[in-house]
Amino acid sequence: MAADMVDTLSPYDSLPEHLRALVTDQVEHQGQLALHCLSADQRTMLEHFRTQQGYDFLVDMTAIDHLGMDQPERFEVVYVLRRLGENSQLFRLHVWLSEDSPDLPTVFDLWDSARWGERETHDMFGITFEGNPDLRRFLMPEDYPGFPLLKDYPLRGMGERRQFPRVVPRGDQMAEEEPEDYPTSIGRGMHTPEYTEEVRRDSKPK
Amino acid sequence: MGLESLIGGEGFLTTTVNSIVNWGRKNALWPMPFGTACCAIEMMATFSGRYDISRFGAEVVRFSPRQADLLIVSGRISLKMMPVLQKIYRQMPEPKWVISMGACASCGGVFDTYTLIQGVDQFIPVDVYVPGCPPRPESLLDALLEIQNLVGEERFDSGKHGS
Ligand code: SF4
Numbered sequence: 001m002a003a004d005m006v007d008t009l010s011p012y013d014s015l016p017e018h019l020r021a022l023v024t025d026q027v028e029h030q031g032q033l034a035l036h037c038l039s040a041d042q043r044t045m046l047e048h049f050r051t052q053q054g055y056d057f058l059v060d061m062t063a064i065d066h067l068g069m070d071q072p073e074r075f076e077v078v079y080v081l082r083r084l085g086e087n088s089q090l091f092r093l094h095v096w097l098s099e100d101s102p103d104l105p106t107v108f109d110l111w112d113s114a115r116w117g118e119r120e121t122h123d124m125f126g127i128t129f130e131g132n133p134d135l136r137r138f139l140m141p142e143d144y145p146g147f148p149l150l151k152d153y154p155l156r157g158m159g160e161r162r163q164f165p166r167v168v169p170r171g172d173q174m175a176e177e178e179p180e181d182y183p184t185s186i187g188r189g190m191h192t193p194e195y196t197e198e199v200r201r202d203s204k205p206k
Numbered sequence: 207m208g209l210e211s212l213i214g215g216e217g218f219l220t221t222t223v224n225s226i227v228n229w230g231r232k233n234a235l236w237p238m239p240f241g242t243a244c245c246a247i248e249m250m251a252t253f254s255g256r257y258d259i260s261r262f263g264a265e266v267v268r269f270s271p272r273q274a275d276l277l278i279v280s281g282r283i284s285l286k287m288m289p290v291l292q293k294i295y296r297q298m299p300e301p302k303w304v305i306s307m308g309a310c311a312s313c314g315g316v317f318d319t320y321t322l323i324q325g326v327d328q329f330i331p332v333d334v335y336v337p338g339c340p341p342r343p344e345s346l347l348d349a350l351l352e353i354q355n356l357v358g359e360e361r362f363d364s365g366k367h368g369s
Contacts, residue, residue, distance in 0.1 A: 156318060161324060169300070
């Protein structure tokens, strides 16, 4: 049966020759396969898996920040793909992404679930997905300035958690007071050298 | 057998307006539960039959802040939740009291991270803190009794809620 034959092929083996050349690495860990490719080939690979191989479910997507590690690029964007039904398959596609231009084309036209996945990845890592019409903040507040899962973002933040006014009762009225130390470093972009410098300085233990 | 049988037909009591109002208030606190994490489970246990907060007159749990006078902040308050908590606090009519329940609400607990408010008392006034992770229902009941003492000490002409 043809279906059985497809079933036995791993995602890598089922790729045509010209796409196999784009896979830079394949890693198997605990029975789970991960294919690696470059950011320029991300769209080609994912389109192929969606349209030619019937991977109809983008289970999840996220990113990894390899700052200071011995890796080809700083970012790795991870797509977990699943094919439902009889030839069920599950594997991950890891896309290397450079720190200098952290953007990728969107894939929300292939899987609807990529909308939220891309929003979350943008929210946490500052990676932009060109073509995603709705790249708003996802978990953090709308006006949050930084990207908290970056390895060079201080764990305790840049003072955002102290920025609220203080509500105090005054007789039968409510008044608001400014807190004493208002943050100075919010509202900056991620990829400017000054910002990176400031974050490194602030995140050193005092 | 009610109050009237104790007083007997034509009897009367003397008291001050202040004490009778405080007596009424402290024995009928209406809590607004602001449960955002695991502490809320313990708060629910306190409200339910086994621990039975109604023994202390505080069983009328109001999910509208406009009908409540005791705010129980139980759980982690994140950056996104803090404005909501402040709004809810401001919507409660005076006089009002606040219990900060658990390590997270009181000081951030183990979550010393970018998104967690390190103690709600930085931004809203807190009357009683309950230590623990999570505090046992007995601790919350103790905090309620502590609040009742505070209410009992209120005066119209001075103090926290005096005008
Ligand atoms: S103090 Fe402990 S039990 Fe309460 S919300 Fe925090 S982690 Fe949960």
